[in-house]
Amino acid sequence: MTDAAKPRGVSGQARVWWRLRQQRLALIAAGYILLLYVVAIIGPWIAPYGPMTGDLRSTLQGPSIAHWLGTDHLGRDILSQIIYGTRLSMWAALEAVLIAIILGVPIGLLAGYVGGKLDRAVMWAVDLIFALPPIMVALGIIAVLGTTLDTVMAAVGFAFSTRFVRLTRGMTLTEREELYVDGARVGGLDVWTIVSHHILPNIAPALIAQAALQFGGVLLIEATLSFLGIGASLEQPSWGRLLSQSRDYMDAYPFLAIPSGAAIMLAVLAFNLLGDGLHTALGRDTIVAKRKTKRRKGDTETQRHGDGSNARSLIKTNMTALAIQGLQVRFPGAQNREIEIVCDVSLDLKSGETLGLVGESGSGKSMTALATLGLVPAPGWISNGSVQLGGRELTTLPDSELRRLRGKEMSIVFQDSFTSLNPSLTIETQLTDPLRAHLGLNSRQARERALELLALVQLPDPQRRLNEYPHQLSGGMAQRVGLARALACQPSVLIADEPTSALDVTVQGQILDLLKDAQRKFGMAILFITHDWGIVAELCDRVAVMYAGEIVETGKVDGVFAHPRHPYTRALLATLPGLDRTGTRSVPVIPGVVPPPQDWHKGCHFYPRCALAIPACNRNPVPLTSVGDDRQTRCVRAGEEGLW
Amino acid sequence: MLKYGLTRLAATVPLLLAMSVLVFLVATIMPGGIAVVLLGDNASPETVTVLEAQLGLNDPLPVQYARWLGNALQGNLGDSWTLKEPVVGVIVRRMPVTLSLAVGGMLIGIILGLMLGIIAGLRPGSGVDRLITLIASIGVAMPAFWLAMLLAVYFAVQLRWFPAIGYTPLGEDPVKWLRSITLPCIALGLPTAALIVRQMRSSFITVLQSRYILAAHATGIPLWQVVSRYALRNALVPVVTVIGFRLAVVFSLSLAVEQVFNLPGIASITIRSVMMRDIPLLQGTVLLTALFVVVTNLLIDLSYGWLNPRVRLA
Numbered sequence: 001m002t003d004a005a006k007p008r009g010v011s012g013q014a015r016v017w018w019r020l021r022q023q024r025l026a027l028i029a030a031g032y033i034l035l036l037y038v039v040a041i042i043g044p045w046i047a048p049y050g051p052m053t054g055d056l057r058s059t060l061q062g063p064s065i066a067h068w069l070g071t072d073h074l075g076r077d078i079l080s081q082i083i084y085g086t087r088l089s090m091w092a093a094l095e096a097v098l099i100a101i102i103l104g105v106p107i108g109l110l111a112g113y114v115g116g117k118l119d120r121a122v123m124w125a126v127d128l129i130f131a132l133p134p135i136m137v138a139l140g141i142i143a144v145l146g147t148t149l150d151t152v153m154a155a156v157g158f159a160f161s162t163r164f165v166r167l168t169r170g171m172t173l174t175e176r177e178e179l180y181v182d183g184a185r186v187g188g189l190d191v192w193t194i195v196s197h198h199i200l201p202n203i204a205p206a207l208i209a210q211a212a213l214q215f216g217g218v219l220l221i222e223a224t225l226s227f228l229g230i231g232a233s234l235e236q237p238s239w240g241r242l243l244s245q246s247r248d249y250m251d252a253y254p255f256l257a258i259p260s261g262a263a264i265m266l267a268v269l270a271f272n273l274l275g276d277g278l279h280t281a282l283g284r285d286t287i288v289a290k291r292k293t294k295r296r297k298g299d300t301e302t303q304r305h306g307d308g309s310n311a312r313s314l315i316k317t318n319m320t321a322l323a324i325q326g327l328q329v330r331f332p333g334a335q336n337r338e339i340e341i342v343c344d345v346s347l348d349l350k351s352g353e354t355l356g357l358v359g360e361s362g363s364g365k366s367m368t369a370l371a372t373l374g375l376v377p378a379p380g381w382i383s384n385g386s387v388q389l390g391g392r393e394l395t396t397l398p399d400s401e402l403r404r405l406r407g408k409e410m411s412i413v414f415q416d417s418f419t420s421l422n423p424s425l426t427i428e429t430q431l432t433d434p435l436r437a438h439l440g441l442n443s444r445q446a447r448e449r450a451l452e453l454l455a456l457v458q459l460p461d462p463q464r465r466l467n468e469y470p471h472q473l474s475g476g477m478a479q480r481v482g483l484a485r486a487l488a489c490q491p492s493v494l495i496a497d498e499p500t501s502a503l504d505v506t507v508q509g510q511i512l513d514l515l516k517d518a519q520r521k522f523g524m525a526i527l528f529i530t531h532d533w534g535i536v537a538e539l540c541d542r543v544a545v546m547y548a549g550e551i552v553e554t555g556k557v558d559g560v561f562a563h564p565r566h567p568y569t570r571a572l573l574a575t576l577p578g579l580d581r582t583g584t585r586s587v588p589v590i591p592g593v594v595p596p597p598q599d600w601h602k603g604c605h606f607y608p609r610c611a612l613a614i615p616a617c618n619r620n621p622v623p624l625t626s627v628g629d630d631r632q633t634r635c636v637r638a639g640e641e642g643l644w
Numbered sequence: 645m646l647k648y649g650l651t652r653l654a655a656t657v658p659l660l661l662a663m664s665v666l667v668f669l670v671a672t673i674m675p676g677g678i679a680v681v682l683l684g685d686n687a688s689p690e691t692v693t694v695l696e697a698q699l700g701l702n703d704p705l706p707v708q709y710a711r712w713l714g715n716a717l718q719g720n721l722g723d724s725w726t727l728k729e730p731v732v733g734v735i736v737r738r739m740p741v742t743l744s745l746a747v748g749g750m751l752i753g754i755i756l757g758l759m760l761g762i763i764a765g766l767r768p769g770s771g772v773d774r775l776i777t778l779i780a781s782i783g784v785a786m787p788a789f790w791l792a793m794l795l796a797v798y799f800a801v802q803l804r805w806f807p808a809i810g811y812t813p814l815g816e817d818p819v820k821w822l823r824s825i826t827l828p829c830i831a832l833g834l835p836t837a838a839l840i841v842r843q844m845r846s847s848f849i850t851v852l853q854s855r856y857i858l859a860a861h862a863t864g865i866p867l868w869q870v871v872s873r874y875a876l877r878n879a880l881v882p883v884v885t886v887i888g889f890r891l892a893v894v895f896s897l898s899l900a901v902e903q904v905f906n907l908p909g910i911a912s913i914t915i916r917s918v919m920m921r922d923i924p925l926l927q928g929t930v931l932l933t934a935l936f937v938v939v940t941n942l943l944i945d946l947s948y949g950w951l952n953p954r955v956r957l958a
């Protein structure tokens with residue numbers, strides 16, 4: 001997403017909040033683990049009875065004052081057994097995890113750092129063992145070395161060490177490329193020092209998170225093995241062993257199975273939660289996927305087309321296709337506050353007209369586009385304002401009816417065509433699904449129509465392309481497909497969200513020509529979002545400049561270019577080298593960046609960066625006021641003589 | 645797709661060979677050597693020497709391995725030392741039980757896991773989502789054999805809906821067979837489901853936030869179509885990885901569950917082979933696991949190809 005659709009401040013805070021809550025669980029888990037180890041250490045002093053002291057007169061009793069968790073078949077106190085079991089299980093797990101780390105981490109560091117043949121050999125062996133379930137690896141070793149608890153835990157540790165090798169190696173490979181490692185290497189440090197002093201400290205946090213997760217797995221395996229009678233002996237009351245004893249009394253006294261089973265489960269749960277929490281804290285959450293726009297070079301389609309004449313002169317209708325009034329979009333922020341990321345946007349778009357929407361990243365352009373389509377991503381919502389398509393109010397329509405209009409009456413082309421096409425579906429599916437949904441075509445008709453559309457957007461060899469997947473297309477081709485999809489049902493309004501800024505210049509021109517062509521054919525209105533004034537000059541009839549969630553100036557393109565009436569517009573235009581379409585397109589540079597939405601001023605949003613700011617600007621919200629023929633601006637000083 | 649499948653199949657051969665070497669070596673690194681294990685610690689050196697010659701233990705290792713592999717390829721893994729009958733026969737006889745559990749448990753796990761994962765992922769943060777996530781966290785931490793015991797106590801001992809122990813072969817009585825494996829399968833299935841729920845939920849959330857889903861919504865196709873056709877497939881890719889890992893593990897998880905329900909599967913012979921150092925039997929069970937894992941990985945690879953055209957066409 002280009003700008004406001006990724007509200008940095010908002011989602012950042014929401015994420016921190018979300019992380020904090022995760023952390024709280026992880027903290028509780030860490031506390032519980034600490035408690036377990038305290039119990040493991042001081043167990044013999046706090047256990048009310050010895051682990052083996054039985055009283056045959058009171059067997060299989062329920063919880064009582066004397067025995068909080070009751071007694072087993074030999075009259076032994078269950079609480080005491082659990083306490084001694086904690087000692088055994090927790091040490092055993094620690095032993096295995098430490099062995100896994102001591103074996104795995106150095107091998108992983110070395111394989112990752114040295115690379116080459118050593119790396120390949122190590123990884124081949126590791127993958128071999130990794131393919132087998134750890135419990136089977138452990139069983140094989142145990143069969144050879146014997147079944148005492150220590151050998152068992154060593155075997156389990158060995159089985160788990162492969163995970164540490166893989167993880168450490170992977171991270172070392174990335175770290176190796178970092179600058180600080182280069183520095184150390186040039187400084188003549190030996191491999192071992194670089195690895196242990198420079199790389200290890202950097203990957204340690206992730207290793208610790210991993211260790212916590214592995215702890216849970218090790219505990220489960222220890223319990224399973226003890227349950228099967230391998231590992232802890234009859235005299236060693238590990239949790240798994242206790243559980244297997246209770247099996248014989250399942251019918252007579254089912255409660256016996258509860259305490260030891262619960263002990264295992266809670267301990268594993270605690271380690272898992274701690275591991276998850278650490279992962280989250282390290283920012284390895286998968287919930288928020290990063291999106292990058294990629295630019296494809298080497299687009300060599302050459303068939304240019306169209307005479308480039310302006311569409312705006314050909315269709316002269318005054319019907320309003322799209323009317324946005326006072327649009328406002330909010331997201332939930334920290335401390336139950338709501339954050340407005342689109343504050344007050346009003347736009348009018350007539351049939352056959354092209355309106356440019358210009359502004360820096362973070363100004364809310366893309367969110368305005370999404371809100372128009374009723375696609376504000378959760379948890380945001382349209383909190384105020386109206387959107388009318390051909391006189392029909394959209395903000396109050398239920399989703400099912402909105403869907404009937406989306407893609408049919410209004411559609412959108414996105415900036416990055418690759419990410420907006422589904423990687424695992426063919427072009428045909430993605431083009432024909434909307435056709436079938438909106439126009440009720442059968443699959444053959446839809447396919448034919450799709451071919452026509454691909455011809456319209458001048459995609460070479462459309463027959464073949466239909467059966468292909470997005471990754472088989474070039475950037476320019478993918479954008480043509482995106483355009484074909486948007487034009488599929490001949491919409492009356494097309495929103496183009498920076499459709500060319502990821503493409504190289506030649507292809508850009510071709511796509512713009514296609515847009516103009518289509519506009520001439522279908523008479524649709526285009527809302528063209530861009531930060532490229534060159535495109536505005538060439539393509540648009542009118543322009544709206546957006547800053548920090550608000551429209552700050554609108555007017556006819558020529559007028560705005562000649563006489564900007566807002567300091568922001570003026571600053572943007574001042575940074576332009578030239579307006580030649582083939583020339584370099586500079587991204588405007590004004591000192592500073594658009595502040596995140598929660599920092600927007602109550603008065604003029606541009607106040608902190610404005611060269612003309614006076615104290616009055618920061619007092620009250622500034623309204624959009626009319627300054628002459630079809631020109632509006634949002635500035636306290638708009639009326640001052642001599643300034644403009 | 646066929647070519648892709650064949651390349652994947654060919655890639656399993658070296659893996660299986662390497663596994664067989666490992667399994668073979670287990671026998672040779674036995675402390676004291678096989679003959680001592682067979683004859684006991686008190687055997688005289690002479691008898692040990694005689695036995696070693698009989699077993700061909702004096703040949704170089706590669707020769708021994710070739711002989712062993714040749715036999716193994718013909719379906720002969722030797723006789724179990726403790727059961728005194730061919731290992732392959734024992735395994736073939738017990739295989740259906742363990743396989744029923746593994747397959748049944750995975751089916752329950754996958755179906756339940758995908759369903760709940762999708763429900764939770766559709767509305768992240770909602771009450772339903774939080775409930776499902778909570779149950780899944782607990783499920784992941786739950787030892788399968790403990791769950792098995794609890795199920796046995798409640799549904800078999802108290803309610804008497806299912807037999808508490810024992811196994812009826814499918815060929816003998818399908819209904820009884822189903823009843824005898826229901827509880828074990830659930831015990832294996834629920835923790836599996838918990839694992840799949842977590843992965844499904846998070847990858848579904850990621851996919852639903854993606855550009856191409858937004859773009860699909862923007863084309864106005866119905867919601868169910870967006871979810872089922874545009875989101876599900878892509879969300880499944882990481883889930884399949886988890887399912888693969890789980891498939892490899894479910895086989896060994898069923899060890900403890902089989903014990904709880906006294907099922908005549910692979911579990912008891914595996915434990916027996918470990919406890920009594922019955923090497924041929926151990927080799928048999930480990931090889932079986934390896935085979936299972938390799939076949940599983942193959943299936944997983946094939947499903948990647950189906951899910952992701954980039955893999956298939958590469």
Ligand code: SF4
Pocket residue numbers: 566567568604605606607608610611612613614617622634635636637638
């Ligand atoms: S209102 Fe004041 S701060 Fe805002 S743009 Fe106008 S002059 Fe600058």
